[in-house]
Amino acid sequence: MAQVFDIPIIARGRVIMPGDDGVHYKGRGGADFRQADPHKHIHDLVLGDTSRMRDLHDTPMAQIIDLLAELGKRLHLDDNALLQESFALALKAGGLAEPILHGVYDALPRMFDPAMMTALVDKTIGLAYLDGWVASGGDYESVSIRAVGTRQLHITAGNVPVVAAMTIARAGLTKSDILIKSPSNDPLTANAIARTLIEIAPDHPVTKHVAVAYWKGGDDYMDSQVIRTSRIDKITAWGGMSSVKHIQKFLTPGIDLTALNPKYSMSMIGRATFASEAAVDEAAVGLATLAGFYNQTACANTRIVYVESGTDDASIEQVVVLGRKMVAAYASLPPLLSTPFPTPNRELEAEMAAIALEDDFYHVEGDTLCGGFIVSKFNDRVEFYDKLNNRVVNFVPVDNLTDVLKWCDDTTQTVGIYPESVRSNIVDLFALAGIQRLVSLAGGDPLTVYANSHHMPPGSPHDGIEPMRRSMRWVVNMQPVKKPEILQIAAE
């Protein structure tokens, strides 16, 4: 029998291990786990009494950042047994290869860098607003505003474990009480970080406001108990459309849902690329990087590439050459970013095989182990574009890059472009159409391309919104004005 992991419920500083009545859950990839029955621990998970948030409310940000910085120092895989356990389970249950997952875990401490966290809070919320009431000044000196922490439910995504770390950091940084519903493909990372926090400071207000548990998606009883205006103010839901839709069933006015629903990403190649072989090579490396990093498990990964190109044989051949160079460049990606897959994706291979018989319409090369590509010989993407994975990319010729607008909407997250000269013509149009991030394929080597597409200041928007700012309650405290003549003006 496969190993079964025992997973605790984290309840505001307490660690509740599964006893004899533990519930057995089927995990992904045969990584089953056992946890105490969440139905019996509702009150350990939610916070009905808002006055209990006072401790966190009164803790200065500087002290919270100090604690989180200390936590970051403890999140090293080589000397943190809890993290090692969560790593082992994420490896079994998730979709990431070992070197990549290693890279993701190695990045955890940096997410708790104190200077970065300070900048993040100050930019998106404002430190002063978190620590006290900020007067509005001038004629409005009597009006002060404060960003107050909320009670939040986070339904986290499991495809990239940084989400767990980010969520815990943001909880402290917004002085909020959080309940994390772990995903089945990463049930332990949030858990391990929260337990590390308990080890460092069991009685700290931040520790006292973190709860973590797993329950099955669609567990109506749990959802109806947790999602009540008396217990939750804000929900952040990552992941599949079905989980978001399910949650919507329980929403009532008073609960604010931030739905970070599934996103697709793509790249666009301008016609000028084909003017020189050097440019084709550079674009190919850029595509390999954006399609290949994290083995194409992230929403920011390119899956479709729109190419300004004709559909005659000679034009299609140019696109095929670009595709071949992209697949060849996968081999040059450092293992930290991308590796060949150990097992094929049968479903995607069946789709590829079915259209490969139709060479009037498609050119298919490669496989789901080392990556591959499909060139559409007409102006449309393949119908199974939402199954593109395993570093398989669909190239679609278009007459003009603005033709791509019709495929863009709120689900279009990151758009890679090449060459840079196309940027000014498209940035505003595509922003209006719904895309959330425009990045560059230029650079010529994978680490440069990767760095260029990830080098963002702290507090940058995510999926088109500013989640931290949105997770606060902005409260206005209005005292009587001291100069009556100001009110005269307002009355007029």
Add this chain to the structure above:
Amino acid sequence: MAGSFLPDNPAAWTYRSWDELMSIPREERDALQLEAVRIAFGRLRDRIPALKKLADRQGTDVIDKIEDVLPVCFDHRVLKNYPIQIIENRDFKKLTGWLDKLTAHDLTRVDLSGITTIEEWLKRLEAYGMLVTYSSGTTGKLSFVPRSYDELGPWKFHFFNVNYAASGVDPWTTKLPTFFPGYRGGYQTMLKMMSLFNVEMAGGADNYYTLYDTHIPADLMALSGRLQAAEDKGDIAALGLDPALLEQRQQMLAQGRSRDGDLDAWFGQLIERFRGQKVKIGGTFADMYRVARAGLDRGVTCEFAPGSILMGGGGMKGYKDAPADWEAQIKSFFGIDRMGNQYGFSECIGNAPLGEDDFFYLPPYSVPLLMGPNGEALPREGVQTGRLVLVDLVPQSYWGGFTSGDEVTIHWDDDQSETGWKAPRIAKTIRRFSEAEGGDDKITCAGSQQAYNEFMAFVAGEA
């Protein structure tokens, strides 16, 4: 037994009685099927361009043992591997060119002048001698089965046989008034089979009762996703569709909204009119359950004569949260004990009737193989579960080897069946891979598929 079976033309096996088909000893059947597959593949390998391409790629020239056929069976998606853009642009020359690669008939000679709709295209193909039908899966994309009039006779003999096997009533001799709670006419596979076969089984068009006397045009099925998206953006005119088609869409949507009430009223008067008579009730189990539930809620049950037949299909697809005892409720409402059922897919003629022991029995001209998770052939012995691959030996004008999207369990030991029928039998629980692989966290697109689903849910009266 009336005589032995010859491997050269398995289509002719359909002329035998069901009991004869079910009495070939395992060893003999295996040898016969292998020889028939070998001959069919040899005959079609270089005549069907898509098969030639696949066989060349797989390096398969001959079939020496039955497992050799696995790599040269078409994935079921091959019947819809044309770009959807062809349909949107109504480029019937390209669509015909695509279909031409799947049939031995020469479709370059089909007159395509003046065609503007898929319905017209299918009609033109029929006039030419083809019998192309379509089915639409969860994405709304139509798959076209490249059948022709070459297959019509055997198809009919098989279908009559299967209906006998699933109900115990011989449709050649016993004509029963038939109620079908759905559409009528057109080229959707099930509806075309109804026009071709079921009407005759009922004893003529006047004896065949349908909820509606029209059908959803293939064009609306194929374009529903795109239509909804265009409507959202306010540029439906840009699609350049015939206004009559758009008007028809509105009618279909209105019809869908009133469907539950229509269904109830329609059935209500048939129940009265045919009280005490022998009848046949067809349709999906979901619709049967809707009718039964509505009736039972009113305290009504039917009083048809003994010997009446229920013949359903489709499982409870399209009905949410069905109770565990839905079968019992249907039987109790209609007052009919045996619920006839058949399993198959539109790509294959030789579907399997449900025996009284609750197993589906495959006729000898449908050769099953099971595929394991890594694409390997599973042993053809004992009880095995895997992806079903069927080689349909009936067609003469196209290649009948298909890999399905279904996971089934086959019991190979035919000595142990309760019915005494000698055939591989499929357990009643069948799982669609699309459901199995989807799961809770599946990332789905917000675009056309959802629009299609919403449209179809409306039309089916579920929304």
